[in-house]
Amino acid sequence: MSKVKHQNISYSSGISIAATAINSFYFHGIDYNAFLSSGFSKLIPLLSKPNEYTVLHHYLRDFSNISEEVDVMYKNIDDLSELFDFIKRVLKEVELSPNLNQPNYDECEDEFHRDCNCYPVLKQWMDYVNENSKLIDESLTHAAFQVVFLDRKFLHDFHYEISKKIKKNAIDMDKDDKINFTQKNGFKRCHFPVWMKKAVFYRDKGCCVSCRRDLTGYFNVSGTYHVDHIIPLKLYGNNDPSNFQILCDTCNTQKGARTTVTNNVSVPFWNLELEEYSKTE
Numbered sequence: 473m474s475k476v477k478h479q480n481i482s483y484s485s486g487i488s489i490a491a492t493a494i495n496s497f498y499f500h501g502i503d504y505n506a507f508l509s510s511g512f513s514k515l516i517p518l519l520s521k522p523n524e525y526t527v528l529h530h531y532l533r534d535f536s537n538i539s540e541e542v543d544v545m546y547k548n549i550d551d552l553s554e555l556f557d558f559i560k561r562v563l564k565e566v567e568l569s570p571n572l573n574q575p576n577y578d579e580c581e582d583e584f585h586r587d588c589n590c591y592p593v594l595k596q597w598m599d600y601v602n603e604n605s606k607l608i609d610e611s612l613t614h615a616a617f618q619v620v621f622l623d624r625k626f627l628h629d630f631h632y633e634i635s636k637k638i639k640k641n642a643i644d645m646d647k648d649d650k651i652n653f654t655q656k657n658g659f660k661r662c663h664f665p666v667w668m669k670k671a672v673f674y675r676d677k678g679c680c681v682s683c684r685r686d687l688t689g690y691f692n693v694s695g696t697y698h699v700d701h702i703i704p705l706k707l708y709g710n711n712d713p714s715n716f717q718i719l720c721d722t723c724n725t726q727k728g729a730r731t732t733v734t735n736n737v738s739v740p741f742w743n744l745e746l747e748e749y750s751k752t753e
């Protein structure tokens with residue numbers, strides 16, 4: 473069995489992208505997103521079966537734009553040494569180390585570093601970011617996915633919006649797209665690849681998301697589990713990896729094919745009795 477490679481994940485930048493993407497979703501909906509509004513036919517193959525580059529990656533990719541971020545900072549901050557620090561931090565996070573000189577801010581008397589010798593050096597770093605922007609953006613999208621994928625409540629709401637889009641468009645779609653659909657215009661059931669089942673099981677920490685029963689088989693011998701569509705196929709849900717969760721036998725039977733229940737309960741690193749900390753002194 474092949475091993476999942478350990479990778480450097482740029483959490484700091486990824487979390488910031490995740491936050492922007494989630495806020496945008498709740499403020500503007502999914503049609504505001506360039507990819508999701510780019511046409512229904514593009515979505516169909518993506519949602520028909522589990523792909524490693526999920527629909528959520530496509531959504532998040534729209535918010536990963538390092539060139540734009542650098543440009544906005546360049547135009548809005550006074551002291552350009554802050555921009556250099558930002559670029560250096562992001563490049564380090566994505567494991568890029570350009571062979572470039574560093575601006576000598578300590579020895580420079582210009583407080584903003586716009587009209588001094590520092591600027592041409594910084595410009596080289598900015599150019600480097602632009603030349604590598606695709607790679608940086610993909611790396612940050614990958615990082616943002618790691619955190620958003622944990623948020624089942626968001627995944628539920630996100631896929632519910634997609635299901636509305638599917639329902640609306642399913643009736644008058646092309647013949648080619650129809651092959652992925654059942655007669656009732658929902659996506660066909662598909663094979664679940666092992667990598668995806670493992671990822672969802674790991675994300676849900678081996679517990680039924682509904683009743684919290686342990687399904688690892690470690691504490692509970694009858695630990696069989698089901699990979700469940702958060703938004704069921706019958707309700708125009710899809711087969712993207714971000715639309716799955718794990719349920720025990722009982723909860724899976726109870727949920728049936730027509731409800732969209734999920735649960736944001738998870739296992740924290742440790743517990744906190746929040747009331748104790750919120751008491752005013």
Ligand SMILES: [Zn+2]
Nearest residue numbers: 580585588590
């Ligand atoms: Zn300077």
Ligand SMILES: [Zn+2]
Nearest residue numbers: 680683720723
């Ligand atoms: Zn259960």
